[in-house]
Amino acid sequence: MDNLNKLLKLLRNNQGRGVKAEAKVDGDEATIWLYGVIGYDWLTDSGIVAADFVKELAGLNVKTIHLRINSPGGNPFDAQAMKVALEQHPAQVISYIDSLAASAASIVALAGDEIEIAEGGFFMIHKAMGLAIGNSDDMTDMAERLEKVDGVLAADYQKKSGQKKAQIEEWMKAETWFTAQEALDAGFADKIFEGKEAENRFDLSVFENAPEMLQSEKASVEKTEASELAAKEESDEDLNDATRDKRERKLAFVKRGI
16 A cells, blocks of 8 residues: 555656657657656546557657656556557667656656756666555465566566676665665666756655655655654653653652662
């Protein structure tokens, strides 16, 4: 249930922060902007879905496609469909991580024959999440499906980076955020291009290890409030312990008859 809440929060909190993926053609080149959450969310009626993306892509008769990415991720199956469609297109595909290619968006980025990342950009990978409702057999089935998805994702990351499988799995398990230089060193990017410091427009509080510089103002406030609440609870607990000790000493004093 916690993972479901995280997925719904990612979609709900980023409603309206993306746009439909549209292509702009200039001669024998085209640019596609993947700026938003990947996959349709029926709660918010938003998101960039694979069906629309692939349809737009199929209509491009160009030699080069510039894929501009700024996305917190979303549905891995939509992302995989987008990736396959890009790989099968006859044009050369260049992926540009303008700011953020997190979660499912990192999968789409791998479709590029060349991957470039802005010097202030981030690339993030993690294990797949999902929801299961039912008995223990249903939960076991879901776990097996997620393991299969993780295997596919790990293979894609490994193919691009040349890293060992164990290293990729470790990074995925830890929800690893790579800076531009780290992504280049790890083999997920081929080149760093000049760009502004990442200006995140998305709420990334759904993730465990999102860098502080990428936290939205709202998320930062929530994190601060949570820290203050935890501190208060800890303080109250200490106070209760002190009060309890005082009462116990008083009781012991009375019992001794002094």
